[in-house]
Amino acid sequence: xxxxxxxxxxxxxxxxxxxxxxxxxxxxxxxxxxxxxxxxxxxxxxxxxxxxxxxxxxxxxxxxxxxxxxxxxxxxxxxxxxxxxxxxxxxxxxxxxxxxxxxxxxxxxxxxx
Amino acid sequence: xxxxxxxxxxxxxxxxxxxxxxxxxxxxxxxxxxxxxxxxxxxxxxxxxxxxxxxxxxxxxxxxxxxxxxxxxxxxxxxxxxxxxxxxxxxxxxxxxxxxxxxxxxxxxxxxxx
Numbered sequence: 001x002x003x004x005x006x007x008x009x010x011x012x013x014x015x016x017x018x019x020x021x022x023x024x025x026x027x028x029x030x031x032x033x034x035x036x037x038x039x040x041x042x043x044x045x046x047x048x049x050x051x052x053x054x055x056x057x058x059x060x061x062x063x064x065x066x067x068x069x070x071x072x073x074x075x076x077x078x079x080x081x082x083x084x085x086x087x088x089x090x091x092x093x094x095x096x097x098x099x100x101x102x103x104x105x106x107x108x109x110x111x112x113x
Numbered sequence: 114x115x116x117x118x119x120x121x122x123x124x125x126x127x128x129x130x131x132x133x134x135x136x137x138x139x140x141x142x143x144x145x146x147x148x149x150x151x152x153x154x155x156x157x158x159x160x161x162x163x164x165x166x167x168x169x170x171x172x173x174x175x176x177x178x179x180x181x182x183x184x185x186x187x188x189x190x191x192x193x194x195x196x197x198x199x200x201x202x203x204x205x206x207x208x209x210x211x212x213x214x215x216x217x218x219x220x221x222x223x224x225x226x227x
Binding site: 035 | 122147149156162214215217218220
C-alpha cells in the first residue's frame with residue numbers, strides 16, 4: 001500500500017522555468033491538498049480539492065495552479081518559478097471529513113535559483 | 114477565526130525524562146485537533162487526534178494529549194523520552210464547515226539528550 005506518492009523528491013529550477021509536482025494516492029480519498037513548508041512557519045495551504053473536478057484556493061495560491069481530473073492524482077504546477085517559491089512541498093489526502101486525519105507524502109524539495 | 118499557537122519553538126529533554134509540548138488553539142467551532150510528528154527529510158505522521166470524544170487522547174509511541182476547553186489547550190506529553198522521539202512536532206486544528214482544511218502551528222523541535 002503506497003499511500004501518497006510525490007515525485008520528484010528533489011528539483012532545482014532556474015527563475016522563470018515552469019514545472020509540475022506530481023502527487024498520487026491509492027486510498028480512494030476524496031480530499032487532497034498541497035502545502036508548502038518554510039522554516040518557522042509551519043505548513044501553509046496552497047490549493048485543495050474536495051473531489052475530482054473541484055479545486056479551490058488555500059492560504060498562499062499565487063504562482064501555482066492545480067487540476068483534479070481523477071480521484072488519484074492532484075498535480076501542482078509552478079507557472080513561472082521565482083526564488084520565493086523555494087520550499088518543501090507536501091501533498092496530503094484524506095477521506096474527506098474534518099474528523100479524519102490527513103495522510104502526507106514525503107515531500108518535494110524545490111530550489112529556485 | 115481558527116488559529117494554533119505552539120508556545121515553544123525548541124524543547125530539549127534528557128532521555129528517560131518527561132516530555133511536554135504546549136499548544137493553544139482558537140476556534141469558533143468545536144474543533145478537531147491533531148498532533149503530527151515530522152522526522153528529518155520525511156513527511157508528517159499522525160500521532161493522535163481529538164474529535165470531541167474522550168478529552169484524554171492516547172496516540173502512538175506512548176504519546177498522549179489532553180483537550181482542555183476551559184484553557185483552550187491541547188498539550189502533548191510522554192512520560193519518558195526516547196532518543197527516537199527527536200523530531201519536529203506540529204499541533205493542528207481543522208477548520209469547520211464542509212472542508213478539511215488544516216491550520217498548522219509553527220512547530221516545536223524536540224531534542225533528546227543522551
